[in-house]
Amino acid sequence: MKLLTAAQIREADAYTIQEENMASLELMERAARAFTGWFENKFLPTEEVFVFCGPGNNGGDGLAVARLLHQRKYKVQVFIVGDTAKASEDFKANLERLPEEVQAQTIEEEKDIPELPLIACVVDALFGTGLTRPLTGLYEEVVEQLNNSGACITSIDMPSGLYTDSQTPEGCTIIKADNTISFQLPKLAFFLPQHEEYVGDWQVVPIGLSEQFVSGVETDLYYTSRRDVQQLLKPRRKFSHKGTYGHALLLCGGYGKMGAAVLAARACLRSGVGLLTIQAPSAGYTVLQTAVPEAMTLTDPNRRHLSELPEAIDKFDVIGVGPGIGTEPPTKTAIGQLLATSSHPLVIDADAINIIAGSDRLKEQLPKNKVIFTPHPKEFERLAGKVNNDYERLQRLRDFCQEHQCYITLKGSHTAIGTPSGKVYFNTTGNSGMATGGTGDVLTGVITALVGQQYNLEEACILGVYVHGLAGDLALRTVGDIGMTASDLIDHLPKAFMCLQQPMS
Ligand SMILES: NC(=O)C1=CN([C@@H]2O[C@H](COP(=O)(O)OP(=O)(O)OC[C@H]3O[C@@H](n4cnc5c(N)ncnc54)[C@H](O)[C@@H]3O)[C@@H](O)[C@H]2O)[C@H](O)CC1
């Protein structure tokens, strides 16, 4: 699914109004109804609701929401910040429609800002996607007081003060929402970790923006929906055999880190690969043969770390390398040989990333359109350089992928997948229980298996990251977030693939 900029959303808005031959006020009413529907499921009518409205259409939404909540028996108070004479037309129309019983007060100076009860329910409708500059004056003061009030804040469309698709200037005041309910499409800002405290939990509610407009609009930013991913999944064929689904090689494990190889190998096998060979330091032989009996095990002549590549490396359809391997000099040499000789795709993780990050020569040697890197943010920084904020990181991701014609899954709460053509896909599955050792090794195994099954590298990244997160979401239901381990993810991979095989209702 596409991510749109604030300007494109405005265009979608105008296009929809024209296409459906309706008044913009009607679209605002739809938005308000959609928000209210979510709100009713979350808060009981016994709640006293304080709605803070700005002068634009976001404020107009707030006024319409106040009216609808009043109709549904919530006790509502409205506070308008700024000069209503300069407000948008749809704001004015909704102010007219506000029932008399709903108190509406204008905040004209600091002393007008209300003191909220200890447990208050606030709707933030100050600014949405129309924000063009930092909050100042009375707006800034209101937001600061709301943030300090301890109230439960729900933002309409965007947390007020946060820029939709570019870096909000340093030190600006922004609403810290508990929930953000956004219209039709999530906004780029929601996917960036630096905005966690402002956006809170976000959800999207549909308001029927023109599908025709969205399908035609140009963007290189996407987020992955269940529907997108299901379309990628290939059915297994009746007359297939293990050779049909690829022979993967994992170059993983080191002394004291053989578990990384076990996790990657198990995940690879649980993701549909036909055959799996692991090459590991000889100290791992018994461990691997015992823990992963389905895989063949080759031993490196070195007892403790990877020092050589297996013979006839080209017989493997894909090679996953990195988990647990360390950065000893012989391992660095082996990684250099791998980049220089392998003609098949490589999934490069962990210390294999660190080794390449430390050598400009190796970076130059990266085979084009054949490499998937799976770094966490620190490894990415080593590979591509330091950045000051998440927007710079995103740009660096695109630049690096384009320059080196590679794929990168930059791991995080919304893992970002960069492609050689400069596209970025944000993942939408997963949870904080997955923030634990070994889950990255699992991802390496999953993506390696998918490449082995002839998914192209872009598909393997998108599907692999999604199913890995979905396995985490399924594990959450049985083991919760605190007790979740990487092995729990592996155990839930089969169910995650089964979920994707179910037709969507
Ligand atoms: N397409 C949709 O999804 C729909 C969105 N709706 C809602 O409308 C807002 C966007 O409304 P807009 O009037 O364009 O902008 P805002 O209300 O966010 O801002 C109003 C106005 O204020 C000025 N401004 C910008 N920054 C500042 C600032 N820092 N201080 C003071 N004033 C500022 C600027 O002129 C803005 O235009 C969207 O988020 C939805 O909530 C519709 O309801 C229907 C469908």
Ligand SMILES: [K+]
């Ligand atoms: K808002």
